Amino acid sequence: MxxxxxxxxxxxxxxxxxxxxxxxxxxxxxxxxxDATRTLTLYSSRHYDSDKALYAMFEEQAGVKLDVRESxxxxxxxxxxxxxxxxxxxxxITSDAGSLWRxxxxxxxxxxxxxxxxxxxxxxxxxxxxxxxxxxxxxxxIAYDPARWSAEDLATWDxxxxxxxxGEICVRSSSNxxxxxxxxxxxxxxxxxxxxxxxxxxxxxxxxxxxxxxxxQIRAVAAGECSIAIVNHYYWVRLGAxxxxxxxxxxxxxxxxxxxxxxxxxxxxxITGAAVAATADDAALxxxxxxxxxxxxxxxxxxRETKELPLLDGSPLPEGVENVPDFTASDANLEIYGENQAExxxxxxxxxxx
Amino acid sequence: xxxxALSPRSIPPVLIIALVGLPVLxxxxxxxxxxxxxxxxxxxxxxxxxxxxTTIIVLAISAIIMLGLAVPAAWLTSLYEFPxxxxxxxxxxxxxxxxxxxxxxxxxDLMGVAGPLQATLRDLTGWSARDYWFxxxxxAPGLAFVLASTLFPYVYITARAAFSMQSLATLEAARSLGTxxxxxxxxxxxxxxxxxILGGVSLALMEAAADxxxxxxxxxxxxxxxxxxxxxxxxxxxxxxxxxxxxxxxASAFLLAxxxxxxxxxxxxxxxxxxxxxxxxxxxVWGIAATGLCGLILLICFFAPVSRLAWLAVETRASAxxxxxxxxxxxxxxxxxxxxxxxxxxxxTLSTKRSALLRLGARGVAAAGYAAPxxxxxxxxxxxxxxxxxxxxxxxxIAFLVWIYISRFTSAGVEPLQATLDxxxxxxxxxxxxxxxHGLNQFVRVDxxxxxxGAIAAGLILFVEILKELPATxxxxxxxxxxxxxxxxxxxxxxxxxxxxxxxxxxxxxxxxPVILLSWRLGRTERN
Numbered sequence: 001m002x003x004x005x006x007x008x009x010x011x012x013x014x015x016x017x018x019x020x021x022x023x024x025x026x027x028x029x030x031x032x033x034x035d036a037t038r039t040l041t042l043y044s045s046r047h048y049d050s051d052k053a054l055y056a057m058f059e060e061q062a063g064v065k066l067d068v069r070e071s072x073x074x075x076x077x078x079x080x081x082x083x084x085x086x087x088x089x090x091x092x093i094t095s096d097a098g099s100l101w102r103x104x105x106x107x108x109x110x111x112x113x114x115x116x117x118x119x120x121x122x123x124x125x126x127x128x129x130x131x132x133x134x135x136x137x138x139x140x141x142i143a144y145d146p147a148r149w150s151a152e153d154l155a156t157w158d159x160x161x162x163x164x165x166x167g168e169i170c171v172r173s174s175s176n177x178x179x180x181x182x183x184x185x186x187x188x189x190x191x192x193x194x195x196x197x198x199x200x201x202x203x204x205x206x207x208x209x210x211x212x213x214x215x216x217q218i219r220a221v222a223a224g225e226c227s228i229a230i231v232n233h234y235y236w237v238r239l240g241a242x243x244x245x246x247x248x249x250x251x252x253x254x255x256x257x258x259x260x261x262x263x264x265x266x267x268x269x270x271i272t273g274a275a276v277a278a279t280a281d282d283a284a285l286x287x288x289x290x291x292x293x294x295x296x297x298x299x300x301x302x303x304r305e306t307k308e309l310p311l312l313d314g315s316p317l318p319e320g321v322e323n324v325p326d327f328t329a330s331d332a333n334l335e336i337y338g339e340n341q342a343e344x345x346x347x348x349x350x351x352x353x354x
Numbered sequence: 355x356x357x358x359a360l361s362p363r364s365i366p367p368v369l370i371i372a373l374v375g376l377p378v379l380x381x382x383x384x385x386x387x388x389x390x391x392x393x394x395x396x397x398x399x400x401x402x403x404x405x406x407x408t409t410i411i412v413l414a415i416s417a418i419i420m421l422g423l424a425v426p427a428a429w430l431t432s433l434y435e436f437p438x439x440x441x442x443x444x445x446x447x448x449x450x451x452x453x454x455x456x457x458x459x460x461x462x463d464l465m466g467v468a469g470p471l472q473a474t475l476r477d478l479t480g481w482s483a484r485d486y487w488f489x490x491x492x493x494a495p496g497l498a499f500v501l502a503s504t505l506f507p508y509v510y511i512t513a514r515a516a517f518s519m520q521s522l523a524t525l526e527a528a529r530s531l532g533t534x535x536x537x538x539x540x541x542x543x544x545x546x547x548x549x550x551i552l553g554g555v556s557l558a559l560m561e562a563a564a565d566x567x568x569x570x571x572x573x574x575x576x577x578x579x580x581x582x583x584x585x586x587x588x589x590x591x592x593x594x595x596x597x598x599x600x601x602x603x604x605a606s607a608f609l610l611a612x613x614x615x616x617x618x619x620x621x622x623x624x625x626x627x628x629x630x631x632x633x634x635x636x637x638x639v640w641g642i643a644a645t646g647l648c649g650l651i652l653l654i655c656f657f658a659p660v661s662r663l664a665w666l667a668v669e670t671r672a673s674a675x676x677x678x679x680x681x682x683x684x685x686x687x688x689x690x691x692x693x694x695x696x697x698x699x700x701x702x703t704l705s706t707k708r709s710a711l712l713r714l715g716a717r718g719v720a721a722a723g724y725a726a727p728x729x730x731x732x733x734x735x736x737x738x739x740x741x742x743x744x745x746x747x748x749x750x751x752i753a754f755l756v757w758i759y760i761s762r763f764t765s766a767g768v769e770p771l772q773a774t775l776d777x778x779x780x781x782x783x784x785x786x787x788x789x790x791x792h793g794l795n796q797f798v799r800v801d802x803x804x805x806x807x808g809a810i811a812a813g814l815i816l817f818v819e820i821l822k823e824l825p826a827t828x829x830x831x832x833x834x835x836x837x838x839x840x841x842x843x844x845x846x847x848x849x850x851x852x853x854x855x856x857x858x859x860x861x862x863x864x865x866x867x868p869v870i871l872l873s874w875r876l877g878r879t880e881r882n
Contacts, residue, residue: 068833069833074586075732078585078829079736079829081736081740082736082739082746084743086745088745088747102589105589172573175579177586180587208490208492210573211492212466213847219467219468220467223467223483224483225484243670244669341587342589344587345583345587
């Protein structure tokens with residue numbers, strides 16, 4: 001019996017010992033301010049170098065240390081649920097209002113009543129009780145082959161469901177949050193039955209099975225496999241701003257358009273947003289951080305690499321975004337994206353949208 | 355049997371089995387007790403059959419591709435001499451260093467409609483993208499190809515072992531009777547080796563069944579994708595766990611198959627039969643054909659995708675500067691996980707020698723963990739974390755992560771150890787005991803030296819597997835403990851493939867050393 005117990009003791013010792021050794025990479029992402037006494041823990045589903053630079057600026061300005069956990073939104077949600085009261089999370093940043101809603105409905109956020117932030121962020125881009133606020137905007141639109149279609153042909157999402165688009169549409173899989181949120185607004189506007197019909201028509205107009213990401217859809221249009229790609233605007237902008245000739249050619253051979261639901265309804269807009277975690281013990285610091293993200297510096301760094309649209313009107317546009325055509329934003333409150341999410345997936349499944 | 359399982363000396367192994375099994379048992383429990391609900395009814399009515407069928411189709415095609423790649427290569431390098439044989443005999447294991455999702459990134463880029471292959475084709479012919487048929491990687495067969503091309507080395511290793519262990523006398527007799535090479539393969543070599551090879555295929559398929567990254571990237575609706583989707587789109591981790599039951603069930607079937615096949619291997623062999631048969635030089639033309647075949651396999655499964663990634667990395671002038679801390683974290687986590695999983699595998703293998711009941715429990719638990727997608731085990735871990743009321747940071751997060759590595763990969767360590775143990779004549783154990791050696795003494799003086807080749811193989815395989823692990827690491831790592839896999843995945847999901855290439859290449863690079871070491875070990879064991 002002895003050697004076995006030794007082995008077990010050895011195993012637990014070893015695992016414990018190695019686990020307890022110092023954290024090798026702690027200082028890499030977030031430079032430690034030696035004198036920092038306060039810590040702000042950020043759970044983020046973004047991973048951009050410009051974000052890191054922005055966080056470093058805030059650390060210096062506010063004299064705090066920022067701990068950042070980057071993961072997919074769903075994983076952050078499960079982590080926070082598991083951590084419960086013990087969660088170190090103070091602020092959550094994630095893309096898509098549908099994701100923000102997931103955090104909120106899991107009870108992981110707390111309302112933030114801030115006059116400054118409340119006044120800065122347009123009403124439909126904040127949760128009505130202050131559970132989350134928009135930081136930047138993103139558009140779901142269409143990159144199309146201008147030799148094949150005019151902007152008129154694609155002016156509304158309904159027109160994509162028409163028969164003349166058979167075999168022309170490229171789009172990614174239905175479980176992607178961008179598609180779920182778009183479908184969320186379609187359900188809101190058309191109702192369940194018409195939304196499912198719409199999805200079924202899109203499926204029958206697809207040039208191929210849903211596959212790859214948004215960028216792959218744009219490339220497929222440039223290569224001629226389809227002529228209409230349903231994509232977020234910044235993927236198209238990033239191709240146009242790429243260092244590679246081939247990428248810029250892809251962007252140049254396509255045109256971007258932001259369709260409406262019906263004429264005059266306005267267009268589907270989504271956000272990257274922030275929420276104060278339910279476990280945040282220094283709400284004032286969290287508010288200070290979110291306010292900082294809504295300054296001109298914050299807006300500029302948040303959108304510089306992502307090519308999102310700044311949330312605040314006066315902020316300068318990131319390079320390349322000026323090629324996105326003007327649009328009128330839908331006035332729908334973004335809370336509906338989350339509320340309709342599971343229904344959207346169910347209707348997609350029934351429509352055969354993989 | 356029951357008596358030996360209940361004795362006090364079996365308490366430690368039972369505890370280890372419980373430790374390894376807990377996360378997957380928690381996940382299974384969550385699945386079984388999950389309330390029905392609208393989501394589950396929807397999945398049951400509309401998605402369960404397609405998910406399951408797609409998974410089975412992918413696995414079946416994978417199995418065929420793996421056999422087609424591994425068996426001819428193993429047969430040629432085991433029994434014949436041809437230009438480059440020595441190089442191929444170890445280099446064919448290299449694809450093991452490629453994670454499935456990295457292989458998917460590389461081949462998707464190469465074969466996509468906008469990729470270099472199709473673009474060149476269009477340039478040469480003047481066709482448009484709709485004028486021709488091209489193999490579609492974003493499909494069940496495409497996914498099967500991607501998974502098979504990274505996992506076939508497992509089949510290759512077992513096939514080499516099987517061909518090398520074949521009774522020398524039978525092969526020599528067949529040869530001396532003038533059986534032509536092809537006849538030798540079909541009539542003598544393959545039938546004898548097939549059970550072992552199919553055992554290897556079953557294990558590779560368990561690994562393939564747990565894939566999520568590649569299937570998700572290629573848009574193939576497997577159970578692995580369905581599990582994550584019911585968690586993310588429907589927000590129901592319990593439904594995800596329930597769907598995972600189907601996957602675990604399929605994997606158990608593979609494990610059972612592996613057992614059945616391996617059970618057919620027959621009785622104990624004595625040592626002189628393991629000798630590698632004499633290698634016959636192939637005639638010139640056939641020799642070149644053999645070189646070409648092995649070279650083609652290596653090109654498709656390793657050099658082409660790796661070169662493409664390297665090209666993309668160079669083209670975008672990616673900088674490795676901020677990646678070094680990730681390399682360190684990756685290796686450190688790899689070492690911790692390997693140590694834990696190896697010790698667990700060792701306890702499993704040795705302490706269950708005398709109790710069939712314990713062995714069954716240990717095997718079952720390890721196999722369920724191996725077949726469960728990392729996401730499911732990660733959810734199990736988070737559930738346990740919730741019960742303990744701790745935050746997922748620092749030492750606790752690392753302990754949980756290492757625990758999940760152990761839970762997920764112990765099976766990969768048990769296999770080589772068990773295979774080594776199985777080859778030892780049972781009489782050896784009895785002889786040791788009759789000479790009064792037992793306990794720690796027997797372990798140090800007899801078991802350990804004999805197990806060394808298997809132990810080294812186990813350690814290396816574990817290390818490579820853990821390097822490549824993605825979902826559990828993504829869920830459980832503490833602040834600042836990003837690994838290369840986590841970074842590569844973050845870039846790839848953001849559609850910044852160019853930036854994902856360098857971390858991806860570094861994973862392959864980090865995996866190469868242990869893989870080469872493994873090849874070298876295998877080569878040595880063979881020559882003995």
